[in-house]
Amino acid sequence: MLVSYNWLQDFIDLDQDPKALAEKITRTGVEIADVDHPEEGLKKIVVGKVLDCEDVEGTHLHLTHVDVGEEEPLQIVCGAPNVAAGQLVIVALHGARIAGNEKIKKGKIRGIESYGMICGLQEIGFADSVVPEEFADGIYVFPEDAEVKPGQDVYEALGMDDYILDFDITPNRADTLSMEGVAYEVGAIVNQNPKIEEVVLKEDGPDWTNELDAEVDAKLAPKYYLRKVSGVKIAPSPLWMQRRLWNAGIRPINNIVDITNYVMLLTGQPMHAYDARSFKSGKLVVRKAEKGEKLTLLNDKEVELDPNDIIITNGETPVMMAGVMGGLNSEVEDDTTDVILESAVFDGTLVRKAALRHANRTEASSRFEKGINWDNTEKAINMAAILLRNEAEGTVDEGLIKATDTKREPAVVKTSVAHINGVLGTELKNSEVVALLDRLNFDVEENNGELTITIPNRRWDISIPADIVEEVGRLYGYDNLKSTQPLLAETHGGYSPEETAIRRIKNIVEGQGLMEAISYSLTSPEQAVRYTMDPKPLVQVEMPLNSSRSAMRENLMTGLVDAASYNMARKEKQLHFFEQGRVYDHENDTFNEHEHLATLYAGDTFNENWQHENRKIDFYFVKGQLENLFDAIGLDENKIVYKAAEIDGMHPTRTAAIYLDKEYIGMIGMVAHAVTLADKSLRGSELYGYEIDLDVIIKHLTKGLKSKPAPKYPAISRDLSILINKKLTNAQVENVIKANSGKYLKELRVIDVYEGAHIEMGKKSIAYNLTFLNEKDTLTDDVVNKAMSKITESLENELEAIIR
Template sequence: MLVSYNWLQDFLNLDQDPKDLAEKITRTGVEIASVNHPQEGLKKIVVGHVLDCKAVEGTHLHLTHVDVGEDEPLQIVCGAPNVAAGENVIVALHGARIAGNEKIKKGKIRGMESYGMLCALQEIGFSDSTVPGKYVNGIYVFPEDAEVKPGDDVYQALGMDDYILDFDITPNRADTLSMEGAAYEVGAIVNEKPQIENVVLKEDGPDWTSELDAEVDEKLAPKYYLRKVSGVKIGDSPLWMQRRLWNAGIRPINNVVDVTNYVMLLTGQPMHAYDAKTFKSGKLVVRKAEKGEKLTLLNDKEIELDPNDIIITDGDKPVMMAGVMGGKNSEVENDTTDVILESAVFDGTLVRKAALRHANRTEASSRFEKGINWDNTQKAIDIAALLLRNDASATVNAGEIKATDQTRKPAVVKTTVSYINNVLGTELSSDEMVKILDRLCFETQVDGDQLTVTVPNRRWDIAIPADLVEEVGRIYGYDNLKSTQPLLAETHGGYSEAETKLRRVKKVVEGQGLMEAISYSLTSPEKAVRFTMNPKPLAEVEMPLNSARSAMRQNLMTGLVDAASYNFARKENDLHFFEQGRVYDHDNDTFNEHEHLATLYSGSIFEDNWQHKNEKVDFFYVKGQLEDLFEAIGLDENKIEYKAAEINGMHPTRTAAIYLDGQYIGMIGMIAHAVTMADKALRGSELYGYELDLDAIDATLNKGMTSKPAPKFPAIERDLSILVKKDVTNSEIENVILANAGKYLKNLKVIDVYEGSHIEPGKKSLAYNLTFLNEHDTLTDEVVTKAMNKITEALMNDLEVKIR
């Protein structure tokens, strides 16, 4: 979770450097992955007031004059579609530094002087995913409630003066997935009690509870509360709330949706808001889905519900997948006036499986699956109603529907002072332990050596004495625990003879240009013996997590084929993989392990280039690579023999068994079409590789890369063919392309050059391949098309090229 340092100060009197605080938090058990200061690296970015705005005829540009608090307004040329007179905007002055360390200078645009830049939020470092929707494709305009004036730095107004601590929590510490939970944690570390305010809600509307009959399965939702607010005026949230949302990585939507997200960040309790018209039948039912039911989610994704999904219905059709995401048919829209708020506790296991099943994991589902504080269900719904009254002119109707209302008593854990000291190796007194537990806001009773600790519901991860040992140890300080030397036999450094041989083999294979892959040792029984010449009895797991991880592998090739499928699905088709690891069997009623080496090749031997003929990987190329390896590790090629063989999973006519002095040591060949056709990502591909039993050639082995993982998101390639004068150089063309392609262009290369009788005299034809990639988000065709349009326009204007 992204935790705002400024927001933390609402709960605690923090007076220390945020980075020092992050170090303290990490040393007590909750890792801080990073500390981000949004305004770092930026300068001379201020608030400006647009005095006038005139469209430049024949262009998309506007000529503006902007008051930036100086003696004279600045003339600035702006291409944003939403710039208008009277707006307060973000201005990067001459000499400013914006995101990417880009410097802004005064200059001329279409012959017009421009003394700065009107900025979009993305241009000063905001992520696309957090920018309010109406400002995604334009400049940011401060709302009317923003207390800004021309010349002010924008950093405080936009929350960029904050420090954002990234709490990289383990699943058992989900209590810190809220600001209140983070405040309790940080308060314990700095020895200060957090100030957590209770909410007092005054109901000022008529009773509404008779309008809706809520029928809820207690097993699916042990707590389920509803409130209604009416007279809502949909609009933007106040700037202070938007700041807190986007600093937490959440895009502001409107004042109703933002309130539910804000309350979730504050309390850890996920919430949902329905348009009250959804339940005009007067019925609300929480149940499991029926086979064949469908729901269109808020992200416009239509799903077919599973019988194990928890859903909320209007008595007839589904309107929400509980704990995951709401339905489009119950969405709060601009014309919504009455809203029903939901605060509930859903079965975390079913929510987790539903989110995974439909590939729709959300902030809400991640909290339900890890657990939430049952004590905050009431508080959250009351805060939401109060905020809607304040920010959306809502009337809070009297009454609350509590369809289910199970209670959870605080855990009571009994232990002893001596037990904790014995485990930690400390000599703490009972008073010292009580003080530590008090810092965590745990109520403790002492009876001699006995400790009885009452743990509040917000810390549902604590249930046994060992949990208390961990809490005392980390708050006391791991650095304060005495270091003792373990009594172990003396060992000598360096690699063993066997390790040296293995590293020698890996070094040679890496030198051939292959990247190392690491795959699971557990697989399915079918895959365990696939690609194996002589399968042996399986080494199977007694209680597997699932059938796909129930047997130990007898080959490495199956893991490489899975890795190829993963990469092909992300448009990475030129692959050169290897894996060195162990395979397992249960031959002769004993469990055996063997060292193997496997490689897998696909696609082109060399990167595409117009200067040479493209060559595809084939059997003989891979055989040449293998022979180079044999030569490097000292195998006598005269003693090696290749024989045609039929091996499960390998191509029947492009596979050979490898023998050394008549002993089988491995195989080489092409993956069978039956295997590739069964995998959607691999259909139509040709995969070649080999696998060696290193134990079988151990006596001949001589003694003796860091790789970048495939992007999580797919790249988009576009080709560009142009006709240009012969005297225009490739460097000039590439400079124009790079200057106008935007930040997502990752690769640019020439793929064709032609001069001849089929084109105009004095000109040449060039073709380029452009690869666009956003490593942090899915890149859309709309973004790439916009970049390509900008490139072609610049080429035509600057170099007089003709787009073919």
């Protein structure tokens, strides 16, 4: 809200710099976003009286002579269409500074000497939105009742000598959306009781209450008052009122509309004035709109009303969208003689939704949606009636219709000085706390430190002890609160062992050249259990945004496949992704979370190179990456077993389940063709990856690899080629070799595999390289030969292998 410093002085005796006051207000809880002084930067702008005005032939210009309080009138060429002799206008003299720091100089226009400029309000800094419509496209003309004379500076007459404080009000402090509310707030800050005048209305017309039957739904409008003023004369409002309106950011319209806006600014109570002819039916109804009803608003915007909109009708047709804007069919017009004033409290939630629904937020709706002072409903309508009598020559008819009149009792809050001191860390005395609350004009009863506080309805934001603590704290001064360390248990920084292990695993995977991806935890029920060996009951979302985000994931592979699709659709075919995150299930009727790690590979093992040594990623490359990870984190490779498995979403013959000490820890393999064919971006691509359960793996971790010096003694390498049944796996062969190789076998690796026409049907040939090493002594051929003999004998006996 824009608050006039000059207007504020009607309530409080202020003798301090407006900017210093703004800083003080901000420090007590209501931020002042800016302090504007409209006069700042302007000079040599005065009132002038147009003595004569002649058209310049062949142009739109006018040649005028203007009295500016000097010995001789000034000759000024003016292009405004509304300039005329006898007017009191704004004149920028030679050397003046107007808006935008533009300097005015004497010069020639169409060969005619011009010694100044007759100005419109916009040209001296007024916003287009506040300039009266009759002066929007021309110069400003002072009204006849303006107490100005030629040569006088215009700043005071136009309210430009004022300071405008921009209150950046949060929704909980809507009590400051009125001058009276601001006066109470500033008065508490500067320790003054604001001068708030009571309204005493003397009715001087006949009783009118039988002319109108008002039916109001108390749920929609708990308070609804009407009053009639007859014989009004529509005219511009007085200059003093226009000054206050445009300094508050509101455009003056006419005396009737301006009075309702003025009363709203003063009391915070939105007002509306109807042309009494709109209710010839003798009926006024406040209800919700019916489907299909339409209303043309005062801004000429036709809206189709919603069944949740509150409307005012004349018993037949809508004449206003309650709390938002009046209808064009009940507008006060130039020939209006009788007006009906409305002052009401409408349901704030319905008003807010209506304003939002129809994109028509107004000063009135912003107040209703945040809350208004129920005690000002009658005061506002009586004040508006007095102003209509004074400024529109109206007669206030006897009688106030109170269609609904729900009472709101003041809130009572009980707390204690000890509680307030305990929260704020202060040592305030009982009398000091009471004095601070007295500054807010609260009714306080104190008994041995126990406080009973009656909150006036103008502060509807206060209802609990915490609110009282806040009020005391901000008035006492946040700067006066002592800085103390909170008394809390000591907390040691660092990561938990589980977090440390997870970070270690991620670092290793990143070191393998993978890029981290982060995907949504929400997915579809189908994808939530895909790529999962043993799906658990799903965690379902009660109100999902859509069906594809209705369940919590049970795997990470789904997100990586989606990431692959996104990238391949943009011609990125070389992919090396990983994701570490949580998966969720509802097993045993409890919500469970598990830490997983998943990877996904596509394309070549290396980027293209000049030697053209490209190798496609396959199952064995990914398995090698995973085994390197297991080695790096210290898992015993002898306890890890890979078994062929069928998993939804994975290739039926290129997928394996992974077990550690017979406990399932994850899976590895190729994404099924059915998945890649279903996605246009993935067609023709082969995606490989693995997903492991870190919750299980972390329990088996050791300290990982340790560096040690290179061996002093040479190793001995032997090759072994065997012919075995095609159904036997490499793991079975390696288990036999390792079990019978003795303690010096250092490394075992496959160097060749062959199946084809040159060997027996149903057989395959595998060649191994075995490396033996004794780190403490020289290894002899005899020891190696004995180990090789035992290995070959065991292979022949246990696997029926043929040594080649």
